[in-house]
Amino acid sequence: MPQTKHPANAPQTLSSANVAKLAPRRPSAHKGDFGHVLVVGGDLGTGGSVLLSAEAALRCGAGLVSLGTRPEHVGAALTRLPETMALGVSSANQLVSVLERASVVVVGPGLGQASWGRSLLSAVANAEMPQVWDADALNLLASTPLALPSGSVITPHPGEAARLLGVSTEAVQADRPGAARKLARKYGSVCVLKGAGTLVADPAGQLALCGRGHPAMAGAGLGDVLTGVLAALLAQGLECWDAACLGVWLHACAGERLGVQGRGLAASDLIPVIRALLEEHSACQA
Numbered sequence: 083m084p085q086t087k088h089p090a091n092a093p094q095t096l097s098s099a100n101v102a103k104l105a106p107r108r109p110s111a112h113k114g115d116f117g118h119v120l121v122v123g124g125d126l127g128t129g130g131s132v133l134l135s136a137e138a139a140l141r142c143g144a145g146l147v148s149l150g151t152r153p154e155h156v157g158a159a160l161t162r163l164p165e166t167m168a169l170g171v172s173s174a175n176q177l178v179s180v181l182e183r184a185s186v187v188v189v190g191p192g193l194g195q196a197s198w199g200r201s202l203l204s205a206v207a208n209a210e211m212p213q214v215w216d217a218d219a220l221n222l223l224a225s226t227p228l229a230l231p232s233g234s235v236i237t238p239h240p241g242e243a244a245r246l247l248g249v250s251t252e253a254v255q256a257d258r259p260g261a262a263r264k265l266a267r268k269y270g271s272v273c274v275l276k277g278a279g280t281l282v283a284d285p286a287g288q289l290a291l292c293g294r295g296h297p298a299m300a301g302a303g304l305g306d307v308l309t310g311v312l313a314a315l316l317a318q319g320l321e322c323w324d325a326a327c328l329g330v331w332l333h334a335c336a337g338e339r340l341g342v343q344g345r346g347l348a349a350s351d352l353i354p355v356i357r358a359l360l361e362e363h364s365a366c367q368a
Contacts, residue, residue, distance in 0.1 A: 093291035096331045102324035106368035116145030117317025120184035122202055124151035128192030131306045134349055135191050136166050138310025141357045144317045148180050174205040181209045186317045190219030191306045212316045216309045230271050233322050235312055237274040263287055272322045274330055282326045290327050294334035296341025303349030308333045332356050
């Protein structure tokens with residue numbers, strides 16, 4: 083008689099019925115109740131990445147958002163997002179004071195793999211708080227032995243996952259559930275393996291599948307938006323598994339809602355739709 087996989091190995095499909103909700107806010111709530119997200123990255127030529135992450139964190143309810151980026155990008159950051167606190171960072175020691183104030187860190191969008199990005203990543207890795215690692219933070223992690231702080235999330239696409247595991251991209255795609263679980267165990271973090279049918283895995287082997295989304299989402303910057311969403315949910319008190327599942331579901335549903343308009347979806351288009359979907363799912367006021 084042919085054997086079947088144990089049900090525990092099958093991923094749970096994410097839906098509005100099983101993703102976490104944020105609690106309603108008290109009438110006396112203030113910004114300090116909802117965390118302080120620090121977004122680190124944006125080397126020369128890639129400054130827009132951190133702005134997308136910061137805006138997504140702001141619009142998904144983080145109480146405070148700071149930005150650590152190249153000094154050349156501060157003017158653009160303040161023009162686009164005057165609600166954020168933008169810090170020009172030329173060396174890692176300039177991050178110390180803002181790291182002490184942050185409760186959640188995003189690192190990687192536009193970080194680059196040169197000495198500037200490597201030094202900033204090293205400083206962030208030593209900060210004991212939940213973190214979201216994406217993009218070049220993952221590329222550097224693949225070649226640098228760093229330990230992620232407890233309660234962190236990594237968000238690789240298949241190419242980054244392949245580098246982290248030392249295998250081919252084709253091997254990752256051939257067994258996406260296995261790759262997601264291996265990454266979660268290897269780095270002791272929740273893993274969001276992006277792509278069509280994004281998977282969320284934790285170190286214990288728990289696995290969730292997001293079946294939502296749209297081909298119009300195949301474009302630059304959408305992952306930067308996702309990192310900001312995840313950070314905002316962590317900052318507001320969700321555990322990393324719950325934040326990852328809710329964030330992935332919101333991001334995919336927003337892309338699906340906008341995808342019916344066809345090609346040309348810009349990453350920043352997602353942010354107001356994610357905000358609206360979050361309010362539909364978890365009303366700010368009871």
